[in-house]
Amino acid sequence: xxxxxxxxxxxxxxxxxxxxxxxxxxxxxxxxxxxxxxxxxxxxxxxxxxxxxxxxxxxxxxxxxxxxxxxxxxxxxxxxxxxxxxxxxxxxxxxxxxxxxxxxxxxxxxxxxxxxxxxxxxxxxxxxxxxxxxxxxxxxxxxxxxxxxxxxxxxxxxxxxxxxxxxxxxxxxxxxxxxxxxxxxxxxxxxxxxxxxxxxxxxxxxxxxxxxxxxxxxxxxxxxxxxxxxxxxxxxxxxx
Numbered sequence: 311x312x313x314x315x316x317x318x319x320x321x322x323x324x325x326x327x328x329x330x331x332x333x334x335x336x337x338x339x340x341x342x343x344x345x346x347x348x349x350x351x352x353x354x355x356x357x358x359x360x361x362x363x364x365x366x367x368x369x370x371x372x373x374x375x376x377x378x379x380x381x382x383x384x385x386x387x388x389x390x391x392x393x394x395x396x397x398x399x400x401x402x403x404x405x406x407x408x409x410x411x412x413x414x415x416x417x418x419x420x421x422x423x424x425x426x427x428x429x430x431x432x433x434x435x436x437x438x439x440x441x442x443x444x445x446x447x448x449x450x451x452x453x454x455x456x457x458x459x460x461x462x463x464x465x466x467x468x469x470x471x472x473x474x475x476x477x478x479x480x481x482x483x484x485x486x487x488x489x490x491x492x493x494x495x496x497x498x499x500x501x502x503x504x505x506x507x508x509x510x511x512x513x514x515x516x517x518x519x520x521x522x523x524x525x526x527x528x529x530x531x532x533x534x535x536x537x538x539x540x541x542x543x544x545x546x547x548x549x550x
Contacts, residue, residue, distance in 0.1 A: 311494035316366035326352045328518035334494045341509035342498045349518040358388045386464035393453025397442035412460040427455040446473035465495045502538040516546040
């Protein structure tokens with residue numbers, strides 16, 4: 311579903327992403343890990359068509375993101391960092407707007423997709439609140455709701471449990487896991503327990519390059535008895 315080959319992105323003298331290559335199949339939940347500044351968010355923005363790579367290719371369901379970025383966006387749901395939204399809109403107004411952007415123009419089709427997204431992300435108690443009045447956790451859920459509203463085949467989620475309390479984190483993880491059989495999921499996270507909880511593959515990047523692409527079990531086998539954070543530090547040269 312996702313194929314990345316030799317992606318490169320440079321900002322001035324800094325090469326933020328340096329030849330990253332990997333694939334993600336339907337049914338995969340890929341944990342995308344790395345220290346701050348390693349290139350995770352930049353890679354995800356290139357896959358989703360929000361940034362154009364300086365070199366390399368990224369395809370989603372066979373569509374090259376540099377050739378037809380609009381078609382790629384139809385195939386995927388993207389939760390960017392900090393879940394940006396229009397603060398003056400209510401939750402329901404925002405999701406109705408997203409539904410229209412996604413092509414659900416008929417009122418019944420629009421209502422159906424919005425209700426589904428609200429139900430899946432447990433937003434009913436705040437559906438009529440403006441987004442600017444919501445807690446960080448609820449804002450994050452609104453971002454997740456817009457990403458899955460059109461039931462995409464690919465989900466690209468940048469820190470989807472950021473700001474959620476432990477119960478909310480478990481709810482989101484369960485939801486991602488339940489949907490994963492029919493989707494390809496890339497999940498960026500700083501929470502190593504999330505890898506154990508839901509990911510069947512792990513990619514660790516450091517300084518713009520892939521330093522591990524393995525199952526969680528293979529990752530643990532590198533240093534038997536070591537904690538995941540210790541293995542992570544070893545692979546990323548102690549960067550945080």
